[in-house]
Amino acid sequence: MKNLLCRVSFSAITRMVLGIALLFTDQLSVTFRYLIVVIFLLPVIRYILHAWQQTEMDVFFAGYPKLGVVSHFFILAGIAVLYVLVLAHVLEIYTTSYFWWILIIIAPAIGWYLLFGKDPAPTKVHEHNKRALLRTLAFYIIPFFFALNYAFDFSTPTVTRYYITRSDHTTHVFNDPDISEIDIYYFYLLPAESMTGPTRWQTVPANDYYGVKDYGPYKGKDSVNYLVMDKWKGRDSAAVPFRERFQLELLPTNVLPVRQTVPFSLYKRFKDGDYLNKEEHRGLLGIKWVSYH
Numbered sequence: 001m002k003n004l005l006c007r008v009s010f011s012a013i014t015r016m017v018l019g020i021a022l023l024f025t026d027q028l029s030v031t032f033r034y035l036i037v038v039i040f041l042l043p044v045i046r047y048i049l050h051a052w053q054q055t056e057m058d059v060f061f062a063g064y065p066k067l068g069v070v071s072h073f074f075i076l077a078g079i080a081v082l083y084v085l086v087l088a089h090v091l092e093i094y095t096t097s098y099f100w101w102i103l104i105i106i107a108p109a110i111g112w113y114l115l116f117g118k119d120p121a122p123t124k125v126h127e128h129n130k131r132a133l134l135r136t137l138a139f140y141i142i143p144f145f146f147a148l149n150y151a152f153d154f155s156t157p158t159v160t161r162y163y164i165t166r167s168d169h170t171t172h173v174f175n176d177p178d179i180s181e182i183d184i185y186y187f188y189l190l191p192a193e194s195m196t197g198p199t200r201w202q203t204v205p206a207n208d209y210y211g212v213k214d215y216g217p218y219k220g221k222d223s224v225n226y227l228v229m230d231k232w233k234g235r236d237s238a239a240v241p242f243r244e245r246f247q248l249e250l251l252p253t254n255v256l257p258v259r260q261t262v263p264f265s266l267y268k269r270f271k272d273g274d275y276l277n278k279e280e281h282r283g284l285l286g287i288k289w290v291s292y293h
Contacts, residue, residue, distance in 0.1 A: 012079065015042055019082050023089050028291060033151040036090075040144045047133040056125045057132045083139060090143045092265065093150050093289050108138040149285040157279035157291070161192035164274050165215060165229065165257045167267060185267035188215065188257040190227070192275060197252040199229055209233060209246035215257065218250060226250035227257070266292055 018039050025032040050057045084105060091101065112135060169185045202220065209231065212218045218226045230249035269292075270276055277293040 015039055016079060016082060019086050022086055027089070027093055027147075027150070036144060036147045036151060040140055043133060043136040043140070047129055050129050051126065054125065057129045087143050090147045092263075093291070094146065094287075095290070104142055108142060112138045145285065146287070149283045149287045150281065150289045153281050153284040153289075155282050157281045160278045160280070162189040162276045162278060163192050163195060164188070164270055164272055164276055165190050165227065165251075166272050167270070169267070183264070185262050185264055186259050187262050187267070187270070187276070188259050189276065190253060190257040191255065194253045194255045195251065199249055199251045201232075201247050201249050203245065203247050206244070206246050209248065212248065217256060218248065220250065224252055225254045227253050
């Protein structure tokens with residue numbers, strides 16, 4: 001019973017359950033921080049226990065309790081899919097291209113094959129255990145390295161505060177049958193320190209109304225520079241006879257907003273008129289990363 005409990009505690013199935021839990025955990029939470037450490041240390045502790053007992057580490061699911069109708073093939077396929085999902089979840093903090101994502105996914109498999117793929121299976125117990133540990137760590141080390149960089153980064157970040165004047169997204173259509181279309185999301189950001197006051201509606205002449213565009217610059221009669229946030233025209237019911245009335249919603253600022261591409265996960269968290277705090281971190285291991293609040 002004790003031996004069975006030990007196997008279950010350090011089995012691949014246990015690590016799969018922890019990996020699934022990791023997918024539903026916020027990357028900057030305390031739970032995520034310690035989950036990645038536990039997942040990484042499980043195969044190491046397992047290796048130490050087998051080395052101490054001088055027993056052989058099980059290969060995949062050999063020697064584990066029967067799994068019923070669930071075949072090893074489907075479980076191994078599930079492990080592969082889970083690995084890709086966990087890696088994507090860990091790397092979501094970083095801004096990187098798809099090329100690096102693909103390279104990070106296949107690099108452990110290539111490295112393992114070049115180092116051990118052509119060698120015959122070891123006959124000695126300690127050599128078998130060492131290879132089993134290295135095989136596991138080959139796939140664990142990259143996500144653990146990148147997760148450790150931000151999960152345990154307690155340095156003081158550089159904070160830049162922005163005002164989201166508006167958000168937008170475009171859809172690009174491709175002729176490639178494998179990639180029919182892709183959505184790109186944008187924020188139009190204005191540095192908060194450039195704002196010298198709140199937005200307000202101001203009645204303006206017709207020439208001023210038609211001469212400016214939404215989110216374009218406008219210089220008021222008070223010689224103050226503004227950003228046009230919205231436009232409105234209608235009839236002034238208080239005047240006889242009725243006459244048209246023109247108004248602009250103005251935000252006092254000397255700069256124009258800058259368009260920035262953002263991931264969908266960030267796009268859906270904020271709306272127009274929100275303040276966005278961009279925190280740039282040095283990273284525990286020297287790899288810079290950014291968080292948004």
